[in-house]
Amino acid sequence: MGTRVVRTEDPLFLSRGATYTDDLIDERLAGALHLTLVRSPLAHARITAVDVTGARAAPGVADVVTGVDIDLAPAKLSAVAPDGMVRPWLATDTVRFVGEPVAAVLTEEPYQGQDAADLVEVDYEPLPAVIDLRAAASDEVLLFPEAGTNTAAGFGLDTEPDEHLFDGCEVVVTREIVNQRLAAVPLETRAAAAVWRPDGDGDGRLTLWCSTQNAQSARTEVAGWLGIDAAQVHLITPDVGGGFGAKIGADPEFALVGWLARRTGRPVRWSETRSESMTGMLQGRGQRQTVTIGGTRDGDVLAYRLDVLADAGAYPRLGATLPYFTCLMAPGVYAIGKVESRARSVVTTTTSTGAYRGAGRPEATAAIERAMDLFAAEIGKDPAEVRRRNMVAPDAFPYTTASGATYDSGRYATALDTVLEAAGYADLRVEQAARRERGDAVQLGIGLCAYVEITGGGAFSEDASVEVHPDGTVTVLTGTSPHGQGHATAWAMLAAEHLGIDIEKITVKHGDTDLVPRGSGTMGSRSLQTGGVAVYQAAGELVELAKQRAAQRLEADPADLVVSAGTVAVQGTGAGVSLAELAVSERLRVDTVFDAGKPSFPFGAHVAVVEVDVESGKAVLDRIVTVDDAGTVLNPLLAQGQRHGGIAQGVSQALLEEVVYDADGNPLTATLADYAFPSAAELPSFTLLDMATPTPYNPLGAKGIGEAGTIGAAPAVQNAVVDAVSQLGVRHIDMPTSPVRVWEAIQAASKGNP
């Protein structure tokens, strides 16, 4: 443990390639029909007629299905949303976002699908689009008249704001901040394949392959939507080409693929194009925040309020509930006496929102970290000093915040001081002052972010099985669901720690609901602290079981036995028996469950250094120096990889990315040519520093690392861009801090609008 181990999955990935859903070659899928969806070109409209006659007659068409053909109840995709907010399988009377499926075309060959789809004629009567979140909250135009409201979920809305919250504050600053909508863009789009012959060949069950981050919950969801028992669905997750939260659970299209397989009696395959994915796949963030921060002129923050208006998109899903985490984590790393946070999620005529790397926490961090800079600027103090002064002290843990989170462990000031030291903070400020003095066109900006986040907050327990086979190989079964994280290597390392068997002999399996019936998947940076610990625990229990069995065979006391290199031996003697031999007469397998019972709270600090051309407004990230402390590190290679990817996504939110809709609800960023996905040329290398403060909540001491980089990087870079032009009077620039936004902010500041 703690050693740099290259991945066991890579030799295959780098020779034959991984096998994603669309790559499957399986005899059960022979002769499959290909699904092409006809999608709405309008954001909000009544459907007055659908004519599929032409499509039916097109070459290769086996079936064309519209909403009226489907015998399933519309799906409620959020547990908290009002009852009326349900999504039809194919729109029948109303479409609510551009990209909503209206008809399904099944063809023998994939290319025939688009030909036929183009022949489906749909008449629309436009309805007013609802894009602006305040307009949505006004309920002037209702997306679901039967629900009587556009509010999908609320957090803290029942409590009246405390009008005395900022009493006693010498300085109070308030600002509206947009945390823009983003597209997750895993490189593999959504895909599914299904076989279902209830009365024919096979076992009568629905066999569904799909790209998901958690097979078991996807199975339960699909079964529920189809109105069948979960046992009637065998769900299999092939290799998954990235998820970032957007592939949590099942999408309604997956169930539709299954339903179409039953209807046609033939296997059905579906793989969306990227341009379909840019409107069809769940998107992330999308919050309009109002921050208010108050304190003393000396720099003590006394009170903080965060009001959130969140965009749930057309059909409420996970995104509607994520502001819960934003509210919970509102005060970040600071010991603030009075905190109020509340959120309202509203439906709009746009793509539905869900989790995207960080999922509710980056929004909290961005808000408080911008607020700290606004406060520091107002009182004229160094933002590092103001942060340090207000941080939760290292001896205060477990620490319960005014917003109700109980942090496990942390050394927040140490993290901040570590990155400041490594970045050469004092020298940077000198350089910045010199450039300002000279009036250089390219100014230097230094941005800070200190953060704490919550990981493993969705599901606390996880299953694991470990079995040693008579040939000396080992199988590990896990309910987690890797899609790039390297669990095949990491979980093998954890099993090897107890068994002493080479990781090359350990196979980690996941994502097949027959093989692993229970599990909660990979999301929310939960895997190591739940699933990894479960594997570690299972291997430990297997060693104890092996000792019991070996004790009989070796006629020894189990207490005298030790396991190393896959062999149980009597300490101090040559006598021993291998685990493989013990597996010959009786299966040597342990199934276990680990329940952490609560989440953990990784933390860190980032310093970003940007250069901003004040004439063009262009900001370029020069350096980013980070501490991301997620407790005990199992494999630094993998942990750093998670940090790199996370940092890149945070940097990219700050500088480049945004999903944009026009006032009519037309997506303006619906292809990868239009959406500002970063390339290698737009990013620098990252400077990672190590700190490891274990959590007391699990035996490994591990917290989650998957999202930390994103949470820390975006505010650091945003703050750096604002800092670069602060001497021109700029106090805030919304993300992405694009050249036009920076330039406009400079112009506004010159006219007295900071």
Add this chain to the structure above:
Amino acid sequence: MTIDTVKITIGVNGESTSADVEPRLLLAHYLRDVVGLKATNIGCDTTSCGACTVLVDGEAVKSCTVLAVQADQQSVTTMEGLSPDAEHLHPVAAAFRAEHGLQCGFCTPGMVLAAVSLLTENPAPTEREVREGLEGNLCRCTGYHNIVRAVLAAAGREAGM
């Protein structure tokens, strides 16, 4: 409506392949669906992501932007043809493993082939040259940090050079 087909012959990973194809068939789909080699992935429909990058007569090409008929009589290398097997990886592929230059693996075949092409043209690139040379290949997992390191390592160079 019947679509005329065209007979084409393309060398793929050293073996001759031949088929009657629709003129509109993309090379990426020819490789995946006609030849049955699935390592070449398709990540977009605007020639933006580079996941489908293959070598055509030694040069990196986005196979979603080339019609199969345009590759008639030419020689294509996919990732399957780069290394003899999983135990004997091509030096660039091996560097990707050693430097953890891949996570989910979806961009990897295109990225590795783009890197091979880059290093053929410039055997000793600087970090900046690697970053700019791979601009047409998108990765969402790695932040490019370790991809850049892998390419530099394959060239026997270090980051920051």
